Amino acid sequence: MELFNFSKKESRLYMAFMHVTFISLLIGGLMGLLQTLVRSGKYTLPFNIDYYTILTTHGVILGLVLTTFFIVGFQFSLMGKTVGISDKQLLWGWISFWVMLVGTVLSAWMILTGEASVLYTFYTPLRAHPIFYIGLTLVIVGSWIAAFTNFRQLYVWKKAHKGEKSPLLAFMVVINMIMWFVATLGVAYSVIVLILPWSLGYVATVNVLLTRTLFWYFGHPLVYFWLLPAYMAWYAIIPKIIGGKLFSDSLARLAFILLLMFSIPVGFHHQLTEPGIDPTWKFIQVVLTFMVVIPSLMTAFSLFATFEIAGRRKGYKSLFGWFKKLPWKDVRFLAPFVGMVAFIPGGAGGIINASHQVNSLVHNTIWITGHFHLTVATTVILTFFGIAYWLIPHLTGRRLTPRLNKLGIIQTLIWAIGMTIMSTSMHIQGLIGGPRRSAFSEYAGGDQVSTWISYQMWQAVGGIILFVGILLMFYIFIQLAFFAPRGYEEYPIAEEEIDAEKSPKILENWYLWIGITIALILFAYTIPMIDIIKHSPPGSIPFDWPIGRS
Amino acid sequence: MHLHKYEKVWLVFGLASLVLFLLIIGFAAFWKGTHPQSHIETIDPQNVEANESFQPENLGLTEVADGKYVVNIVASAFNYDFGKEEDGTATKTIRVPKGSTVLFQVTSKDVVHGFQVAGTNVNMMVEPGHISRFESVMKNGGEFTVVCNEYCGIGHHLMFGTVEVY
Amino acid sequence: MSKKISSTNQPKEETNLKGTLIMVMIVGIVILVMWFGAYGLFLSR
Numbered sequence: 001m002e003l004f005n006f007s008k009k010e011s012r013l014y015m016a017f018m019h020v021t022f023i024s025l026l027i028g029g030l031m032g033l034l035q036t037l038v039r040s041g042k043y044t045l046p047f048n049i050d051y052y053t054i055l056t057t058h059g060v061i062l063g064l065v066l067t068t069f070f071i072v073g074f075q076f077s078l079m080g081k082t083v084g085i086s087d088k089q090l091l092w093g094w095i096s097f098w099v100m101l102v103g104t105v106l107s108a109w110m111i112l113t114g115e116a117s118v119l120y121t122f123y124t125p126l127r128a129h130p131i132f133y134i135g136l137t138l139v140i141v142g143s144w145i146a147a148f149t150n151f152r153q154l155y156v157w158k159k160a161h162k163g164e165k166s167p168l169l170a171f172m173v174v175i176n177m178i179m180w181f182v183a184t185l186g187v188a189y190s191v192i193v194l195i196l197p198w199s200l201g202y203v204a205t206v207n208v209l210l211t212r213t214l215f216w217y218f219g220h221p222l223v224y225f226w227l228l229p230a231y232m233a234w235y236a237i238i239p240k241i242i243g244g245k246l247f248s249d250s251l252a253r254l255a256f257i258l259l260l261m262f263s264i265p266v267g268f269h270h271q272l273t274e275p276g277i278d279p280t281w282k283f284i285q286v287v288l289t290f291m292v293v294i295p296s297l298m299t300a301f302s303l304f305a306t307f308e309i310a311g312r313r314k315g316y317k318s319l320f321g322w323f324k325k326l327p328w329k330d331v332r333f334l335a336p337f338v339g340m341v342a343f344i345p346g347g348a349g350g351i352i353n354a355s356h357q358v359n360s361l362v363h364n365t366i367w368i369t370g371h372f373h374l375t376v377a378t379t380v381i382l383t384f385f386g387i388a389y390w391l392i393p394h395l396t397g398r399r400l401t402p403r404l405n406k407l408g409i410i411q412t413l414i415w416a417i418g419m420t421i422m423s424t425s426m427h428i429q430g431l432i433g434g435p436r437r438s439a440f441s442e443y444a445g446g447d448q449v450s451t452w453i454s455y456q457m458w459q460a461v462g463g464i465i466l467f468v469g470i471l472l473m474f475y476i477f478i479q480l481a482f483f484a485p486r487g488y489e490e491y492p493i494a495e496e497e498i499d500a501e502k503s504p505k506i507l508e509n510w511y512l513w514i515g516i517t518i519a520l521i522l523f524a525y526t527i528p529m530i531d532i533i534k535h536s537p538p539g540s541i542p543f544d545w546p547i548g549r550s
Numbered sequence: 551m552h553l554h555k556y557e558k559v560w561l562v563f564g565l566a567s568l569v570l571f572l573l574i575i576g577f578a579a580f581w582k583g584t585h586p587q588s589h590i591e592t593i594d595p596q597n598v599e600a601n602e603s604f605q606p607e608n609l610g611l612t613e614v615a616d617g618k619y620v621v622n623i624v625a626s627a628f629n630y631d632f633g634k635e636e637d638g639t640a641t642k643t644i645r646v647p648k649g650s651t652v653l654f655q656v657t658s659k660d661v662v663h664g665f666q667v668a669g670t671n672v673n674m675m676v677e678p679g680h681i682s683r684f685e686s687v688m689k690n691g692g693e694f695t696v697v698c699n700e701y702c703g704i705g706h707h708l709m710f711g712t713v714e715v716y
Numbered sequence: 717m718s719k720k721i722s723s724t725n726q727p728k729e730e731t732n733l734k735g736t737l738i739m740v741m742i743v744g745i746v747i748l749v750m751w752f753g754a755y756g757l758f759l760s761r
Binding site for chain 1: 731732733734735736738739740743746747750751754755757758761
Binding site: 050051052055117119123124125126208209212248250251254271272273274275276277278279282283286287290293294297298300301305351355356357358359360361363364365432433434435436437438439440441443444446447448449501503504531535536537538539540541543 | 671698
């Protein structure tokens with residue numbers, strides 16, 4: 001396997017994305033801490049800051065900014081490593097970075113001045129300042145530039161390597177970016193064509209259900225856009241770290257193809273309690289949602305098998321000897337591993353959420369918040385941290401020292417403890433009806449509400465622990481970026497077995513997989529979309545302060 | 551492409567579980583009719599009174615048959631309009647006997663709201679232009695907080711009511 | 717590292733993955749228990 005060395009200017013591009021990632025982590029994490037404190041009922045925000053301004057900042061900066069910057073930067077580095085990057089492509093990389101950054105700054109400016117307290121879902125007819133929508137559009141356009149640069153990178157490599165299969169990681173990046181592009185078309189249409197003219201006052205009303213449906217057409221693939229880079233690391237990087245080989249190149253590719261096909265036509269499972277969508281179509285998308293579980297089941301098997309085979313090769317013969325001997329003291333393994341464990345209850349909870357009528361048990365309760373703090377805020381983010389421990393020093397020409405490795409292990413444990421406390425109490429509070437997205441309130445009082453508040457106390461305890469974890473992670477990042485001793489840190493990419501089975505050619509038949517993806521989307525959405533438009537009620541006028549802006 | 555025999559076992563087990571879940575919820579949905587709420591009935595959000603159910607005098611609780619009730623509610627930032635008590639004050643609590651069947655009908659005059667009778671299966675999105683409807687048998691007694699569970703503006707957490715099942 | 721040992725000549729079918737099977741089955745049981753727990757709660761309401 002041919003790997004490319006990074007030039008200095010190349011590393012600078014990838015690091016630029018990492019800087020934004022970790023600054024976002026610090027700001028977004030502080031917001032999260034403040035939210036849990038406010039919800040404990042023991043703390044009031046200073047300077048008349050509104051709870052929902054903080055909540056919007058938290059969601060946008062962690063859910064949209066941190067994730068997108070890390071993913072685009074990490075994926076650029078994967079492409080640079082496996083297929084290389086030309087000077088012209090590097091320039092496009094910088095253009096994508098700056099477009100995303102300008103968009104982020106514009107949106108952040110609106111949110112922080114209270115002109116966009118509409119949360120990261122920006123459901124109409126709450127109206128934010130038009131600049132907020134323009135900013136979000138720029139973030140997405142910037143990510144498209146990155147996507148098309150990645151496509152170009154693989155295309156150029158393929159032309160120079162006729163008849164060879166593409167490197168696994170480059171293949172995975174391209175899958176993720178195709179999914180991202182197809183999904184973001186929906187939200188881009190919603191923002192640019194429906195919401196922006198309406199927010200500017202050029203159009204009087206907006207179709208609320210249509211904008212919500214387009215949002216969730218994007219909203220579920222969004223979570224897979226976060227998850228797939230974690231899967232990339234699990235499939236193709238972790239094996240190298242534990243001293244093993246790829247379990248199966250073709251099964252990894254197949255899992256990614258299935259994720260591409262089934263991540264998108266499933267948005268209705270976020271809209272199950274919606275009044276305006278035919279229940280039969282909801283159920284059809286529920287079935288499609290269950291299909292997207294399959295590649296994750298395959299992933300679970302692949303990972304354990306990778307661990308077991310590597311351990312047995314090293315000579316551990318007993319049933320679980322291989323497990324005990326995994327490199328627990330290597331944070332590059334431990335952090336992603338804790339992420340994998342979190343995905344077991346996280347994924348199981350996701351199946352419950354998507355179970356049609358059972359959704360009413362949990363819909364918009366704080367169970368959902370607990371759920372995605374397991375999936376994205378533990379599984380995905382701990383894997384991203386696990387990547388950062390070697391990626392940052394690799395880019396800055398430094399080393400992950402034993403001391404920093406140890407701090408990383410402590411960070412991972414802090415995260416595991418804090419999130420167990422916070423997420424578990426959120427799950428339980430949600431099951432007994434506690435709502436999400438709400439400032440502290442005693443409502444009408446009574447037993448039910450006081451039980452909720454007792455769980456909110458636990459969430460504040462978890463939130464404080466997690467914030468300590470964030471401070472520690474930020475410290476480690478600064479060390480790795482500027483102060484760790486100079487040296488060489490490996491960019492770990494797993495190799496195939498020498499006698500590995502050849503991957504079938506059909507796995508790289510892009511026309512076929514993209515064709516099936518589009519066909520599934522058309523199947524799942526065409527008729528309900530026609531219904532939504534045909535049966536649309538009179539449109540909604542915009543609502544500003546005190547509802548939309550504050 | 552080669553699958554290890556244990557991977558086949560695992561995938562068959564996993565797929566069978568998923569199919570089982572789908573059969574259970576599909577049976578409940580299509581044979582027992584317990585779909586999530588979906589009535590695809592529209593209304594003009596700026597003139598909800600045009601619909602009989604949401605005229606001021608029809609808001610709140612009505613007993614339509616023995617043990618069968620309808621509750622009409624208009625949601626707006628940051629209040630649920632449950633109608634008025636006999637003395638003219640706004641109703642904040644809906645009281646129904648245990649075991650009764652209650653049809654909740656809700657619509658919004660402004661932005662998107664939520665309507666959840668916390669601790670029951672009554673949990674709906676309420677959107678301008680649409681009528682949200684869900685019928686539930688109130689099996690369990692007690693006081694249940696009605697919460698708006700979709701963000702609707704700075705007073706979102708102050709939007710609530712109570713359902714008492716006695 | 718694993719490079720020293722490369723006894724990969726036997727076909728994959730022979731690879732001992734008993735531990736893996738047990739691990740994934742635990743995952744499966746977690747999924748089943750959580751799902752039926754939630755469904756039971758749904759029915760009780």
